[in-house]
Amino acid sequence: MxxxxxxxxxxxxxxxxxxxxxxxxxxxxxxxxxxxxxxxxxxxxxxxxxxxxxxxxxxxxxxxxxxxxxxxxxxxxxxxxxxxxxxxxxxxxxxxxxxxxxxxxxxxGTEHAVHMKTIESQRMRSLLAARKSIQIKMNDLKMFVRGNIRQYGMKMDKVSLSMWEARVRELIAGDNFLCMVVEPILVCIRTMRQQVVVLSKEINQITRGDPTCRLLMTCPGVGPVVSLTFKTSIDIPERFANSQTVGAYLGLTPKQNQSGETDKRGRISRAGDIAMRTALVEAAHSMLSRGRACWLKEWALKIKKRTNLFVAAIALARRLAVILHRMWVDKTEFCWEAAPKRAVAA
The missing domain is CATH 3.30.420.40 (ATPase, nucleotide binding domain)
Structure with missing residues (x-):
């Protein structure tokens, strides 16, 4: 029985x-x-x-x-x-x-069974999550410093990352009380920045030694963090019979509400892996703003021209997901000269 x-x-x-x-x-x-x-x-x-x-x-x-x-x-x-x-x-x-x-x-039955990642993918996600968590906490502390000194009329304005701490010290130099309050936070931010560098170096070392990550990084806008995030999110590419479904899996396709003659489409579903979706959108923005010219960027710029930057970035992120999966399955590098037939249909 x-x-x-x-x-x-x-x-x-x-x-x-x-x-x-x-x-x-x-x-x-x-x-x-x-x-x-x-x-x-x-x-x-x-x-x-x-x-x-x-x-x-x-x-x-x-x-x-x-x-x-x-x-x-x-x-x-x-x-x-x-x-x-x-x-x-x-x-x-x-x-x-x-x-x-x-x-x-x-x-x-098992209709709602979820894919469980391999141990290796789980470990890599822990590494990526640790780096992201430190970055979030560091930004929170920076915002606290900005808001705290602003109430005394000290404005940070735009400043480079390397000069941020020096600029804060310059503004609070004449106030001993603020120096006492802000100094411990600056020490925390400096320590966090150093640890982000340590984790980033570890990620770079891992991706350099991983054939799949090196393959994915031939695609524009895709660096060590995006490639490793994509690899650990998808985990086993063969579980997707069609590359087109990867965009929906990552929550980058529009919501649909259809009933009878009514068929409404809204914003993206935001289902699936938040970290992967965020990384792809950041890669899309990077490609649109300063990426090397290629057929994929031209395609996204046309969308931007008739809509806006947000819509273009989401569309590009969705297409990047499809292309990266296809590259991984076919073991082929990104084609810079012209769009492959499969990518045209993406």
Whole structure:
């Protein structure tokens, strides 16, 4: 008989529900949240498992990898989708009922299963996220300094990154109190900038030694950060049968609301990987503002001429996603002279 398992994961313990093909509960337990402990419990039952499901979350990657290596048919489902499914059960929300609901979802099918990245991709995403996090905190501190000294009539105006700290010191030089307040923040910003350089060097070193990243960087506007972000976001290019779907996967296609004769299209869906979508839009802006002339830039500039910069950048970002995926699959460098037939249709 086939059996289906639902796991409601918490930090310390995980509620397990095992259900047969007739949706009868065979076993329930609360086990330590560890892939080895969960796998041992399920193997001791000696049942024929068809699907073992858990929700996306902070511990999902760790549990998924460990239980998959143990030989269990583990599946990770979108937490937002499974939440809607659990609401239909019309029972009290608790760990036991959530585990039962996930087990029922596994019995029905795997429509909302999500792709779990490889360990290597997960590590690279941690590196990219660390660099981005420091940059965000550094910008927050800069904005605090700007706003704090502005209330005393000290205006920063436009200044280069290398001269930013010197300019702040110049403005507050005559005020001992402001020097005392701002100095610790300047030290933090300087330290953060140094660590961003360290992480950037690490990213550059990794991309130089990676054939896929070197291939992707032949495309205009694509540097080490964008290439590594794209590689870790897509992870396995073969999971996309058509390169056209990559744009939708990254949330760069318009929303659609169609019903009968009504067919409305809005702004981009913003679904999928935020970091990848942001990186592609930044690459598009870079290409439009200072990139080398090529057929792709000319195509985007025509859109800009009849619309605006924002629309052109989004369109270019979407097309970049399609082209990068096609380059990766075909193992071919970017064609600068003319648009390939496949790129024309993108």
């Amino acid at each position: 086939k059996h289906y398992v639902g796991l409601d994961v918490a930090l310390k313990t995980t509620q397990i529900c095992v259900m047969d093909q007739e949706q009868k509960i065979v076993a329930e337990a609360k086990i330590e949240t560890h892939p080895e402990a969960l796998s041992q419990y399920l193997f001791k039952l000696g049942l024929n498992y068809q699907r073992v499901g858990l929700e996306t979350g902070n511990l999902a990657q760790w549990l998924y990898t460990g239980m998959a290596e143990a030989g269990l048919p583990i599946i990770c489902v979108d937490a937002r989708k499974i939440k809607s499914f659990l609401k239909l059960q019309k029972v009290n929300k608790n760990d036991r009922n959530d585990a039962r609901g996930i087990a029922k979802a596994m019995h029905i």
